[in-house]
Amino acid sequence: xxxxxxxxxxxxxxxxxxxxxxxxxxxxxxxxxxxxxxxxxxxxxxxxxxxxxxxxxxxxxxxxxxxxxxxxxxxxxxxxxxxxxxxxxxxxxxxxxxxxxxxxxxxxxxxxxxxxxxxxxxxxxxxxxxxxxxxxxxxxxxxxxxxxxxxx
Amino acid sequence: xxxxxxxxxxxxxxxxxxxxxxxxxxxxxxxxxxxxxxxxxxxxxxxxxxxxxxxxxxxxxxxxxxxxxxxxxxxxxxxxxxxxxxxxxxxxxxxxxxxxxxxxxxxxxxxxxxxxxxxxxxxxxxxxxxxxxxxxxxxxxxxxxxxxxxxxxxxxxxxxxxxxxxxxxxxxxxxxxxxxxxxxxxxxxxxxxxxxxxxxxxxxxxxxxxxxxxxxxxxxxxxxxxxxxxxxxxxxxx
Numbered sequence: 465x466x467x468x469x470x471x472x473x474x475x476x477x478x479x480x481x482x483x484x485x486x487x488x489x490x491x492x493x494x495x496x497x498x499x500x501x502x503x504x505x506x507x508x509x510x511x512x513x514x515x516x517x518x519x520x521x522x523x524x525x526x527x528x529x530x531x532x533x534x535x536x537x538x539x540x541x542x543x544x545x546x547x548x549x550x551x552x553x554x555x556x557x558x559x560x561x562x563x564x565x566x567x568x569x570x571x572x573x574x575x576x577x578x579x580x581x582x583x584x585x586x587x588x589x590x591x592x593x594x595x596x597x598x599x600x601x602x603x604x605x606x607x608x609x610x611x612x613x614x615x616x
Numbered sequence: 617x618x619x620x621x622x623x624x625x626x627x628x629x630x631x632x633x634x635x636x637x638x639x640x641x642x643x644x645x646x647x648x649x650x651x652x653x654x655x656x657x658x659x660x661x662x663x664x665x666x667x668x669x670x671x672x673x674x675x676x677x678x679x680x681x682x683x684x685x686x687x688x689x690x691x692x693x694x695x696x697x698x699x700x701x702x703x704x705x706x707x708x709x710x711x712x713x714x715x716x717x718x719x720x721x722x723x724x725x726x727x728x729x730x731x732x733x734x735x736x737x738x739x740x741x742x743x744x745x746x747x748x749x750x751x752x753x754x755x756x757x758x759x760x761x762x763x764x765x766x767x768x769x770x771x772x773x774x775x776x777x778x779x780x781x782x783x784x785x786x787x788x789x790x791x792x793x794x795x796x797x798x799x800x801x802x803x804x805x806x807x808x809x810x811x812x813x814x815x816x817x818x819x820x821x822x823x824x825x826x827x828x829x830x831x832x833x834x835x836x837x838x839x840x841x842x843x844x845x846x847x848x849x850x851x852x853x854x
Contacts, residue, residue: 494737495664496811504823514818518664519657526653536642536649543653565823572737575824615645616638 473607474534476597480544481531483594487570488524494572495521501573504565505554523547531601534610541601548595552588559584672808675752677760683813684730685755688720692854694847695728695829697822700747700767701735701774704843708826709768711844717761725851729764732817733810734825735774743778748810750784753800757793766791830854 491498499517503510527547530540555567564580566573567587576582606613674682684695694716698705719725731748738744747767754763766787772778779787785798800806817827821834826843828835830850837846 496814497734497737500734500818500823503818503821506821506823510819510821515661518661522657522660523653526656530649536646538642539646539649574734612642612645615641 469604470606470608470613473537473601473604474609476601477531477534477537477607477610480541480594480597480601481528484524484528484531484544488521488528490570491521491568491572492525497572497574498568501566501568501571504563504568504574505558506561506563507554507557534607534612537607537610537612538602538605541598541605545595545598545602548591548598552591552595555584555587555591558582559588672812673752673805674809675755675806677755677758678752679728681816682809683816684728685751685760687717687727687729687761688723688725690720690723690725692719692725692851693728693829693831694719694725694851695730697730697732697817697825697827699732699735699744699825700751700764700771701739701744701778702825703771703774705826706768706771708828708843709764711842712847713761713765715848719851729760730813730817731764731810732814732822732825734814738774739772739776739778741777741780743772745807745810746781747778747784748813749804749806750781750788750797750801752806752809753797754788754791754793756800757797759788759791759793759797762791763788763793 491501495518498521499514502508502517502520503513505513507513508516523543524547527540527543530536531544551567551569558565558567559582564576564582566576566582567584568574569587569591601607675685677685679686696708696716698709716725716727720727731751733742733744733748735744736742751760751763751767754760770779770787781801781804785801788797788801828843828847828850830847831854833850835843835846835850837843
């Protein structure tokens with residue numbers, strides 16, 4: 465194993481943890497809005513959209529904490545990769561259907577006011593970059609400054 | 617087997633056992649982490665659904681579902697979902713309300729207005745919810761339309777503090793509303809109502825404001841078309 469790999473994994477953990485913790489913290493304070501943000505994608509019936517909207521920020525914070533601590537890193541990275549895949553598919557589908565919504569990625573989302581245009585390409589590019597980091601972590605979960613390493 | 621060979625073999629076995637123990641521990645940690653994540657999220661959902669408001673008062677003029685304020689009884693159903701803080705709602709109100717009210721008087725349409733609260737995050741004092749609740753009070757005094765005009769006329773900017781309840785009372789007075797309205801606002805008689813109306817609007821697929829239904833069909837403006845034009849086209853086509 466090359467010596468810089470654990471450091472790269474630590475970096476990937478830090479970036480992903482920051483993204484998940486920030487995204488979750490913004491949404492968790494207004495779960496009603498988070499539910500509406502999921503509903504705005506018009507992919508799920510309201511009851512299910514509400515469930516996802518409430519659970520998602522909690523899970524985001526949980527995964528963020530695991531990544532920050534470097535605990536169960538491979539599992540956390542797999543969950544992060546799964547989430548990013550779902551987000552990319554959701555945004556692409558909103559784009560394809562011509563919806564003008566805030567993706568609700570780092571905000572509470574919802575429909576955009578008339579005349580304001582979404583930037584789906586940027587949202588997808590950012591999520592793809594985060595997905596790449598998560599996949600790297602699945603392959604190389606061993607990292608510096610991690611509880612996994614301390615407990616091994 | 618030589619003494620050295622046996623020692624080497626034992627060392628390999630120990631190493632393998634150690635690695636196996638490590639692997640098992642890492643699986644156990646992951647399983648615990650997954651379990652905790654699942655418990656916490658299901659717990660959050662249970663808490664969320666159990667703390668939601670279950671009781672609220674509904675304004676007297678409301679529709680049967682208890683979600684919107686009805687005006688007129690014409691054959692064409694026009695339903696407007698709006699948030700008093702939303703600038704696009706203000707624009708729609710300015711462009712369309714007078715004509716819609718005329719159609720109500722001519723008995724062409726039944727106009728149902730749903731004051732929902734999806735922009736509470738854009739004011740520091742939950743203006744969307746409180747203004748919608750106050751509109752319910754205005755409806756009880758038969759001045760829903762006048763109060764809506766007054767609210768849109770003085771719409772506060774997004775991002776700051778909306779009007780306080782006391783200021784809403786004054787806006788009401790300027791629209792000809794009296795003491796029953798004032799005490800209704802101050803007592804928070806309908807403070808739980810906008811949340812209910814908002815939830816029901818989500819169930820119906822309302823994801824932004826203004827959203828208008830004409831005869832139960834959501835009006836979707838075409839490319840470059842204003843929602844006002846789209847709404848009156850839909851009414852003309854009904």
